[in-house]
């Protein structure tokens with residue numbers, strides 16, 4: 001669940017080499033790069049490299065741990081093993097003197113033998129998880145089952161391709177409530193609404209709320225280059241929820257950008273800063289700001305920061321999420337869906353939250369509707 005992957009590693013338990021033969025003969029193999037008795041590497045027609053490793057049953061946990069990484073995490077585990085008189089490899093944990101197999105059938109067994117609590121794969125980055133595990137202080141990570149809401153999505157009222165009703169009907173299969181956050185203002189590429197169309201939007205949401213599912217009347221509004229919200233108060237005050245974001249004038253120095261976002265948070269109608277760093281993976285770097293100051297301002301104004309779950313955003317990223325929650329900042333997850341197909345991206349938001357050490361209590365989407373409304377109140 002890192003943001004991007006370079007290749008795929010597959011691990012199998014087998015006594016025969018048949019699994020390797022079958023793997024190398026799959027339909028979409030463009031090239032077999034290497035093939036041995038326990039290992040093969042292929043290149044797919046889709047343009048991705050895939051490694052297959054075959055290990056004995058008793059090695060599965062140790063091998064899974066080894067190939068999951070990250071490298072820095074594994075190096076530390078090996079050092080701990082040495083201190084305890086063991087040797088750790090992808091084949092298992094062995095007694096250093098007798099070279100007898102001690103364990104490693106499962107990852108759980110491996111961590112236990114090393115005197116540690118099980119560490120979830122998302123945490124294995126050597127960012128303090130090993131020390132926390134030894135001290136019994138690992139977070140109880142949030143899961144997708146804890147999520148009751150999706151707090152950013154768009155409809156045909158701005159740049160989405162499904163109606164509000166279609167979005168709601170799809171969302172209610174898994175969620176208790178949603179926020180529809182269509183664009184308001186002058187953002188032309190996003191088909192932003194004006195006052196007149198907002199009235200229609202507002203009526204449509206009121207009408208749909210007479211049914212069995214709650215749709216928060218919300219907007220995604222622009223933060224102009226001076227930190228003002230590009231939406232009149234008479235509109236803002238009609239909302240249940242409001243997210244604000246930077247969509248242009250990205251190039252600014254660190255000081256100016258920090259001030260701009262902090263000023264936006266001072267607007268009493270703003271509840272969330274969406275995709276706070278503005279980065280697009282492989283496309284646009286995050287803008288420069290003082291994150292510590294953003295966190296302080298978020299807390300002072302009771303504004304949450306978003307974990308945008310859209311795959312090319314994933315913004316905040318894992319390390320900023322960790323920093324945010326260590327500063328006690330509240331977070332929301334929004335898929336930024338522009339069609340019903342995108343609603344499933346909520347899992348990527350949850351995964352980012354997990355990589356950032358979030359528990360259920362750190363994420364506002366886990367609250368029941370009434371509690372949520374009370375919590376965001378300014």
Ligand SMILES: [Zn+2]
Nearest residue numbers: 220245274275
């Ligand atoms: Zn946006």
